[in-house]
Amino acid sequence: DTGVSQDPRHKITKRGQNVTFRCDPISEHNRLYWYRQTLGQGPEFLTYFQNEAQLEKSRLLSDRFSAERPKGSFSTLEIQRTEQGDSAMYLCASSRPGDEQFFGPGTRLTVL
């Protein structure tokens, strides 16, 4: 399968802990996006990369959130000092410039 993959699929953590998620895009896609989806809502844009450069960050991405794409391939999203309000589905998508985005299965985060 050459689609977008995300790891882990589910993460349960205690408030105050740090968590890190990984996204592996489709190999020939140089754009990578992160979205957050809370229950009953549509996905909200967090940030995107073109190759290794992070070109835009949403206001939703507080200082506790950091994303990297060090070699222009996979990306990581880290949340420090998690809060209950961080509980959500974190979706990754990839695309070629101007093309449709392909989404991964998501990582569901539960903060207790």
Add this chain to the structure above:
Amino acid sequence: AQSVTQLGSHVSVSEGALVLLRCNYSSSVPPYLFWYVQYPNQGLQLLLKYTSAATLVKGINGFEAEFKKSETSFHLTKPSAHMSDAAEYFCAVSNGNNQGGKLIFGQGTELSVKP
């Protein structure tokens, strides 16, 4: 700024009936418009997209949508609903290649199909 409004958070139809999911958009530039479907605990799958070519767009699984600039609408239809169509549907807008092509989503419409 761009935005999307999906009218009706929940739509219920009988199997074999017409499916109509409504989407209105706001955009200061010619928009790219998308419909995605999401099954429980899964990511989003693209149903169809409008990128300034034909205004009637055909997608997968028998769905289609019509771009109406005068009405700022991009409603999704399917002539005959199937049980497997039950899912959450999201309409989204982007600026195409501008602003990195980020998607702005509506709130979603949950489609239920009754036997």
